[in-house]
Amino acid sequence: xxxxxxxxxxxxxxxxxxxxxxxxxxxxxxxxxxxxxxxxxxxxxxxxxxxxxxxxxxxxxxxxxxxxxxxxxxxxxxxxxxxxxxxxxxxxxxxxxxxxxxxxxxxxxxxxxxxxxxxxxxxxxxxxxxxxxxxxxxxxxxxxxxxxxxxxxxxxxxxxxxxxxxxxxxxxxxxxxxxxxxxxxxxxxxxxxxxxxxxxxxxxxxxxxxxxxxxxxxxxxxxx
Amino acid sequence: xxxxxxxxxxxxxxxxxxxxxxxxxxxxxxxxxxxxxxxxxxxxxxxxxxxxxxxxxxxxxxxxxxxxxxxxxxxxxxxxxxxxxxxxxxxxxxxxxxxxxxxxxxxxxxxxxxxxxxxxxxxxxxxxxxxxxxxxxxxxxxxxxxxxxxxxxxxxxxxxxxxxxxxxxxxxxxxxxxxxxxxxxxxxxxxxxxxxxxxxxxxxxxxxxxxxxxxxxxxxxxxxxxxxxxxxxxxxxxxxxxxxxxx
Numbered sequence: 122x123x124x125x126x127x128x129x130x131x132x133x134x135x136x137x138x139x140x141x142x143x144x145x146x147x148x149x150x151x152x153x154x155x156x157x158x159x160x161x162x163x164x165x166x167x168x169x170x171x172x173x174x175x176x177x178x179x180x181x182x183x184x185x186x187x188x189x190x191x192x193x194x195x196x197x198x199x200x201x202x203x204x205x206x207x208x209x210x211x212x213x214x215x216x217x218x219x220x221x222x223x224x225x226x227x228x229x230x231x232x233x234x235x236x237x238x239x240x241x242x243x244x245x246x247x248x249x250x251x252x253x254x255x256x257x258x259x260x261x262x263x264x265x266x267x268x269x270x271x272x273x274x275x276x277x278x279x280x281x282x283x284x285x286x287x288x289x290x291x292x293x294x295x296x297x298x299x300x301x302x303x304x305x306x307x308x309x310x311x312x313x314x315x316x317x318x319x320x321x322x323x324x325x326x327x328x329x330x331x332x333x334x335x336x337x338x339x340x341x342x343x344x345x
Numbered sequence: 346x347x348x349x350x351x352x353x354x355x356x357x358x359x360x361x362x363x364x365x366x367x368x369x370x371x372x373x374x375x376x377x378x379x380x381x382x383x384x385x386x387x388x389x390x391x392x393x394x395x396x397x398x399x400x401x402x403x404x405x406x407x408x409x410x411x412x413x414x415x416x417x418x419x420x421x422x423x424x425x426x427x428x429x430x431x432x433x434x435x436x437x438x439x440x441x442x443x444x445x446x447x448x449x450x451x452x453x454x455x456x457x458x459x460x461x462x463x464x465x466x467x468x469x470x471x472x473x474x475x476x477x478x479x480x481x482x483x484x485x486x487x488x489x490x491x492x493x494x495x496x497x498x499x500x501x502x503x504x505x506x507x508x509x510x511x512x513x514x515x516x517x518x519x520x521x522x523x524x525x526x527x528x529x530x531x532x533x534x535x536x537x538x539x540x541x542x543x544x545x546x547x548x549x550x551x552x553x554x555x556x557x558x559x560x561x562x563x564x565x566x567x568x569x570x571x572x573x574x575x576x577x578x579x580x581x582x583x584x585x586x587x588x589x590x591x592x
Contacts, residue, residue: 168497184498191494195512195590204508205498230590250498 122167122180122254122286129162129173129310136162137173138310144180149280149287149322151301153294153336159310160290164256167288180286181253186276188259190243192231198242199227205250213249221245221275237268244272248279257289261296270326273300277323294337298330299323306339314339378560386560387567396549400568403546406461407533410468411526417469418476423510425477426484435477443474447532451539460543464536471532472525479521483514516588523580527573534569 122144129137136159144150144167154160165171168183192201202214218227221241231239240260247255260276261269277300280287291297297304300322306314316332324330364380371377378386390396425432447467454463487510495505537547546565553562 170497185494187494191491193491193509193513196508200508204504205495205500232590246498 122288123176123178124166125176125178127166127173127175127177129159129166129171135310137166140166140175140310140312142305142312144286144288145303146286147284148302149277149289149300151297151304152288152290152307153292153297153304153340154290154307155292155340157309158307160292160307161258162310163307164258164288164290167254168256182251184247184250184252184255186243186247186255186257186260186289188262190231190239192239192242194231197228197230198223198234201231201242202246202249205246207251210249210251214245217245217249218242220279237264237272240264240268240272241275244275244279248283252285254286254288257287259291260289262291262293269296273323273326276300281321294333294340295330298333298336299326304332304336306336313342375557375559378563382560383563383567386558387564390561390564390568395544399544399546399549402461402542402544403530403533403537404572406465406537406545407468407526407530410465410533411472411529413465414469414472414476414529415522418473418480422477422480422484423506425481426488426510432481439474439477442470445470447471447535448539451536455540460540461545463540464533464542464545464547467536468529468532472529475521475525475528476518479518479525480514483517484510486517487513512590516584519580519584519587522584523577526576526580530569530573530576 124140124142127137127140127142128135140163152160152163162171166173166177167180168185169177192198193204196204198218199214202217203211206214215224215227218224221244223238223241223245226234226238231242234242243260247257257276261272264272273296276287289300298318301318302322303315303317305312306316314336316335318324318330318332361380364377368377368379374382421431421435425435450470451463451467454466458466491509491513495509500509534545534547534550536542537545538551540547541551542548546569550562550565553559553565
């Protein structure tokens with residue numbers, strides 16, 4: 122997916138300012154930044170759900186993983202997946218639910234699941250939905266550390282099996298450094314840094330990943 | 346739950362006590378009949394086939410108005426939720442319907458329609474704004490919460506309506522349906538009184554008033570109140586039975 126000269130304004134406020142970005146196919150990119158840096162706006166532009174000035178090219182079909190699982194409370198776990206999937210794909214639901222650790226919970230309603238299980242359903246939905254690019258909007262931000270570790274590992278292993286392009290926004294430096302090939306740092310609507318790490322993710326969640334110190338330094342620098 | 350039931354029973358007993366005390370203060374059967382006299386009048390009414398015929402027709406009129414208003418509100422609130430233009434167009438119409446005097450509408454309708462139809466239409470016109478507002482608020486809530494997700498996954502309109510909008514908007518609407526239906530009964534009976542509708546509870550009330558038969562008039566009023574309670578209770582049970590995923 123390629124963005125050329127993408128600018129997005131909300132009235133007088135510039136959310137994104139002339140962004141040029143080329144995302145590598147089959148890799149995981151993190152968009153890191155503080156609140157109001159333009160992360161979610163960039164995700165909206167990548168998704169094609171926001172109007173903007175500039176050009177956007179490629180990316181194919183897009184799937185989503187939201188911060189809140191957004192499961193319909195009236196539908197079972199299986200029903201929630203059926204809701205978004207084309208009928209011919211319903212056969213793959215059982216396998217995917219087993220893959221994310223929800224075997225035997227197909228007929229349960231969301232209210233009877235834990236927060237982590239609900240996010241697993243959302244992960245199953247995001248990976249099963251036909252797509253070439255997966256966009257994730259702060260998918261682990263509301264989870265405790267143990268759950269975050271487990272779900273980061275799950276997303277990374279599903280990516281290894283499938284190899285789609287993943288873009289996720291986060292304000293968590295550690296999460297970005299563990300899960301991404303490349304970290305794009307946004308500050309006030311502009312790309313402040315674009316760093317890549319060697320090797321495939323995930324990196325050791327309980328160690329200090331190579332990019333983390335650099336990213337903290339960049340985020341701490343005041344913008345001139 | 347048990348505590349609430351006790352308080353509800355206490356409230357009914359308090360109302361009954363107010364009636365008994367008022368009767369002993371007024372001491373005039375032509376102004377306020379006694380509870381027992383009213384109770385006897387109700388017994389007499391319940392034994393008359395004409396009462397059940399009137400009751401049935403009033404019930405039918407109320408339900409006809411309610412379901413017509415429900416269907417109209419469902420279609421128009423869905424359109425208003427989808428299209429801003431429809432919402433803006435309907436806003437002044439609904440406001441006008443909400444504020445227009447009911448009696449004036451009945452009088453006009455009596456010139457245009459029959460005595461049996463006028464109460465149905467007036468009830469429909471009163472119920473529609475309430476149902477429309479309840480449905481639109483519910484649909485807006487569902488869209489706010491889940492609309493973005495459904496759009497992101499490009500879920501078709503039919504599937505969205507069937508699996509998302511209708512079932513998720515239903516609890517709020519069903520929660521208010523009881524009070525709206527009982528309001529419908531009240532409006533229908535008022536319409537029948539003014540229209541002097543043949544075979545109707547309102548018509549029987551009008552008849553009792555002309556004959557200064559206050560016990561029968563009060564007995565009919567108590568019947569309407571009790572039926573209103575029963576309708577509210579039935580809607581509450583229906584909500585619990587239909588919306589199982591919430592409990």
